[in-house]
Amino acid sequence: MELKAYLSRRREMVDAALDRLLPAQEAGGRVLEAMRYSLFAGGKRLRPILCLAGAEAVGGDPERVMFCACAMEMVHTYSLIHDDLPAMDDDEFRRGVPTSHMVYGEGLAVLAGDGLLTQAMVLLSDPAQTDGLDPCRVLEASQVVMKAAGYVGMVGGQAVDLASENLKPDLAIVQYMHAMKTGALITASVQSGAILAGGDPEQVRQLVRYGRRVGLAFQIADDLLDLEGDFNALGKKVGADLARGKMTYPAVVGVAQARKMGQELVDQAAAIAEGLGPAAAPLAELARYIMARTH
């Protein structure tokens, strides 16, 4: 398969669905405008694409879980808006454009994040979207997504991140933080897609193993790109993590070792995907692509 063409087709499907599921409306006012501003600020749609591929891997129809894929992107975008706030990472640019609080002010940026998070949950329980699916599986997918977003997942990981700035680099803390902050939602993406599409418990278990490895590798690749990329490629300030004393993989184990760890993780993830048969081929390619970006 041609991964680039696959990713580009899926990104277009996701973009169209997001626009349909959170349409521009006069009555939505400035907060809806701010929600859409960040949602359409050029994301790669990795989490939705993983959710669709998770459904595909267990023999399901990706279109059927599109609402969940879109919910994942809304949860992801909410977390970026809040993480960028002056009281958190204080980032002025993201994906090459000014962050929400730079455009709309801090108050509205907090609300835009809150609006996207709640809208994700509205989607996950929307009868127009879930009609015909097993309601127990819909609840199970919600549970997986919200635990990943909450204080045992992303919220907790961001809190550890805030607390660990300028602490002594420590591999255990870095791994714990990233497993919560990035890994949980990436895992939940592929897992929720598979649950909604009727995956059996063993398939879902394997996809969780896949997701954990891909999630960590993705963060390692991100850390490497922050060190080695340039503003045009990254769309944000380069070396910002280092300047802030952020605890990253390269800071803890060095660039070469971080690259090696990332490569091992994606190799494992690709092998797990291959074990699930040809329907999981896109997941295997996606895993390999993550570290390929950093070369």
Next chain:
Amino acid sequence: MELKAYLSRRREMVDAALDRLLPAQEAGGRVLEAMRYSLFAGGKRLRPILCLAGAEAVGGDPERVMFCACAMEMVHTYSLIHDDLPAMDDDEFRRGVPTSHMVYGEGLAVLAGDGLLTQAMVLLSDPAQTDGLDPCRVLEASQVVMKAAGYVGMVGGQAVDLASENLKPDLAIVQYMHAMKTGALITASVQSGAILAGGDPEQVRQLVRYGRRVGLAFQIADDLLDLEGDFNALGKKVGADLARGKMTYPAVVGVAQARKMGQELVDQAAAIAEGLGPAAAPLAELARYIMARTH
């Protein structure tokens, strides 16, 4: 019935359930500590009590919907934490104690709010809580709660509030803003309790009518107390709305007319509750109590 004793018993039930459903844990770190700090900062538990009473009004067991009642309080507390932030209403005290960002800093306060909102959704899809309930009704209740919390509800109302400071007082804007900001979640509380407890469509429809009136009356009472109360009774700065040029009912229609409107609304709500039979008697008493607080 003795309303004060009823409220006090219900408040104790809710407090115990909240402590059970969001227990203190070493591993939860500072963010869980901050979530619990605001959750146990002396709330009246009005929304959970309405949720339990909604279940009771349609002949259900209030204990069976306690997880939803607790989720409502988590959503409410999240909104208070975010509304109090310096970028929003910039409040230093709430219920007589320092607000979250005063104690934990702005970054952690944003995360504590996010953590409570996501935890509410974790509860609403938790198999340990929903086991034995009709999963379609569980999804319907989630939908009601999350729409009320989102940009068509609380988030949208807070955005209108931010935008309307120092605008010319206007009754239509005040009513629209409060219907979204306060009314939506109060209505969702009684509605979700009734849905989960098996209420029929007509019962639920009447409870929605009840909730809308109680929600608006509650905000009118709050506005009156902000003008007329004192710090010890309120636990926050008195006259803060006026000082900030906030658009309140008394500012728009005057104190006497606001009081009259509030009284009419609670009289209507009480009549609706009485129409639902003796099981809804607590709802009728609760409605009347709202304006009685302001005398």
